[in-house]
Amino acid sequence: MKKLLFLLTFLLSLTAWSQEPELIEGKVLNSANDEPLENVNIVNLNSVRGATTTEDGSFKVRAAVNDTLYFSYLGFKSIRVRVTNDWLRFGDIKVKMTELGIALEEVVIRPVQLTGYIEVDAKLIPVYDDYRYRIEGIGSGYEGGDKSPGAVSKVLSSIFNPADFLYNVFGKRPKQMRKLRKMKEDDEIKNLLQSKYDRETLMAVLQLEKVDIDEILNKCNYSKNFITTANDLQILDAISDCYEEYRVLNRGKE
Template identity: 35%
Template sequence: MLKNIIYIALVLFTIKAYSQDQQAKDSLINKSEENSIQLKGQVVSNFNKTPLKGAHLFNLNSVIGAVTDDDGKFAITTKPNDTLYISYLGFQSIKLKITNDLLKGNELVIELHEKAEQFNEVVVKSHKLVGVLEIDAKNVPKDKYARIHINGISQTYESGSSSSKTYNSAVDKMFQPINMMYDKFGKNPKQLRKIKKLRDDDALRQMMEDKFNRELMMEYLNVDAVELNDLLNECNYSDYFIKQASDLQLLEAVLLCYENYKAIKKGSTVRDNNSKN
């Protein structure tokens, strides 16, 4: 009888503790929402002050996105201390720290500067196709990972197996890009949730599909361009795919690589599961 009373008391205590914890979380969420404000403004060119239609704005903290309309105007939910990332094709991207002064009701005008880019000479070679798959497959260009790509076709097709990088010592392996990403997400799961939201939210997916500058990915992954390239190479993605894929495709590639690596680290892979069936 005494055991039953103690058991019931423990259950009630657990339920009460969970309820209090949930109420605290809900209170924090509601407080955060109360502090959120619709920031309105316009994105224009610094050179001639013309509105920039289709400029992208991301709230890096809440992972919310917005796109400017025909007049370059936008409205995005934000709060003090959030950081907005603003980008437009051919212009220098900027990060804007939100302060209380910016949220006092006046519409914000954001000016972007054009990029000064140098284009290297590109040599395009033609590849004649005869319509016979066995012959054409030998004539189309291949990259070092044997992934076939044909001009005008966005999809990349596998024609062989990728070769993974080898490490000469345990120290080298410890500092491989994929292992560093695994450790980084393990220590900061909140950042991983933000990246997954970029992939799963329909509006954000559309925005990432139209981007090719990798800047937002590097911001969330906290890597530079070289480190991002090394990471994707480590995951056995070809140079052609890395250069041609949209930011959304690269984001999905990184997350898939992470999930596969996590499964291997935990000793659970697709191959192992299939072998048990």
């Protein structure tokens, strides 16, 4: 009986050890010509760890069997690759990415035509009325989008009616939202998000569609201008701040 118990304990320990993340290696290539791709961004969607390819396309990232790695690179189709036992056993794996054919539309930039008269020019220069309101102890505040009394009442109603606001936004997505803090703790991921504006990495890690991200920010009272112009790191911070406020309010509710 003791031998059987020892054997079961050993097998369980071996299984747990085999599932521990290991440092795996690989190389990312252009599928068209097998040339290495430098600065490809890689994110482990399970452990929320990031990495970047070197000049020769090589990368190293910690992962366990069945983890999914997300590869993204400007001008190339993003792909997901599942980590297998063979990858861990044989090491260096080549990942090939396909270039996208992007047809850019013509963009017309119209500069502000100033006249030299202050009274006239003051009306021509665009003003962005994105105001943020803060209540001490509630978090980083809310962005009302305009300075009308309705903007303030919208913010206050959002804060004092969590069941109709924050709970409905985050209560359905507890697993995805728990990854927010991990993303903010990983320097590789933060550097990646700082230079991106397409929301792709956020969508992949949080398992959300772009429309869901826009809805969250909108319900957290961020302006349309912020939602459309902020980089992905700013969007991550905004969602994270709003989620922390939700957690505080939800604890009080419970």
